Amino acid sequence: MEAISVTETEVSAVPDIRWKQLWSLAALYASIIIGWIAYANYQPKLLVQFQFTDFAFFLAVSQAIILVLTPPVAGLMGDRYRFEKGHRIPVISSGISFAAMVFMAVAFTLFTNPGEIFKWILPVLIVFWLISMSIFTSPALSTVELFTPVDRLPKAMALLTIVANLIYAIEPVIVDIIDYLGAPLTFIAGGVVTLASGYAMKKNSLGLFKQTGNKEGSAEPGQHTAAKSAYGFIFFLGVILGISTTVMFNLFPDALALKFAAISNNADGKILLVAMLVLSALISWPISNFINRYSMERVFWISGALIVLSTAIIFLAQPAWIVALMAIVFTVTFTSLSVSSLPLALSRSGYYEKVFCVGVFFSGAALPEGIFESIQAF
Structure with a gap:
């Protein structure tokens, strides 16, 4: 079957967002987040169950290295397929299939309760799972530019931000379901959900591409700008978003609980984080309009400056009302950063390196979390 896709010129001329394809991407993104929640919930338990606690630091460092190095490599593969095969879908499909296979392999390993020799396959499978999830995430999210006019990319990112924040907001419920199912069934369900959402995205995307009858790499020379990609700036965009996310998820719950303890002994940092995530989801769409x-670029710089300021005040200020006000400021600016950073990265990407640059962006975004978790494991 001929590999066919959408040219950049066509996509830019699209009058509106391709909602069917974008919702498929959002569903795949949701399955990725749920997969990470399941991994974060079960990885420590499995290390204890199979007496691999001594490998916690090794796995944390491996995860950091994989999540930083794999996205650009996957991006190079995606760009190669764009111009050799007509679209980047094969890279996404291969990564999804590999991730689903590893999910099932982990489930089978847990079901069989392996002995002393075969239990060593588990850490290997965990590393393979990390690699497989990284292989398709950045190429998949890079397709947002195929489904959305350039001037409406913030709206598309707003939808993905809403999906991500709502899922993280109900993480305790998801964890309860995961604990109820148990590890083997959780990994089976993860494999099925990832495979199903990936298939839906592939089907809807190829359906759109067949309607256009063009290939991504079919542009005439000179039809697209020859401007070089701003790799350093794109990586910096990811790092800033990664630092903000790491601070919000890992440092704020305890810090906010401590600050609000003066007015309520029952202050729960996790509930306060959920409130921030829900607020972020609610304002994502209006902020995308803004x-x-x-x-x-102006929104990004202002948001970055306000995030630094609000974070410093949250940790240094004592009055609860000031901390609450700064938490709201942080949430608003974190949302604007989430909505604007990837579209800005795409705008600074050369036409021939779109997927690679998205990989560079996610590499930067993964670096702060990787450093933090490695320090914690150490």
Whole structure:
């Protein structure tokens, strides 16, 4: 079957967002997040169950290295397929299939309760799972530019931000379901969900591509700008988003609980984090409208500065009302950063390196979390 896709010129001329394809991408993104929640919930338990606690630091460092190095490599593969095969879908499909296979392999390993020799396959499978999830994530999320006009990319990112924040907000419920199912069934369910969402995205994406009858790499020379990609700036965008995310998820719960303990002994940092995530989901769409009317780069710099300021005040200030106000400021600016950073990265990407640059962006985003978790494991 001929591999066919959408040219950049066509996509830019699309009058509106391709909602069917974008919702498929959002569903795949949701399955990725749920997969990470399941991994974070069961990895420590499995290390204890199989007496691998001594490998916690090794796995944390391996995870950091994999999540930093794999996205750009996957991006190179995605760009190669764009111009040799007509679209980047094969890389996404291969990664999804590999991830689903590893999910099932982990489930089978847990079901069979392996003995002393075969239990050593578990840490190997965990590393393979990390690699497989990284292989398709950045190429998959890079397809947002195929389904959305350039000037409406913040709206598309707003949808993905809403999905991500709502899933993280109900993480305790997801964890309860995971604990109820048990590790083997959880990994089976993860494999099925990942495979199903990946298939839906592939089907809807190829359906769109067949309607256009063009290939991604079919542009005439000179039809697209020859401007070089701003690798350093794109990596920096990811790092700033990664630092903000790491601070919000790992440092704020304890810090906010401590600050609000003066007015309530029952202050729960996790509940406060959920409130911030829900607020972020609620304001993502209005903020995308605001960003569409202003410069994405200006919004990014202002958001970054306000995040630094609000974070410093949250940790240094004592009055609870000031901390609460700064938590709201942080949430608003974190949302604007989440909505604007990837579209801005895409705008600084050369036409021939779109997927690679998205990989560079996610490499930067993964670095702060990787450093933090490695320090914690040590």
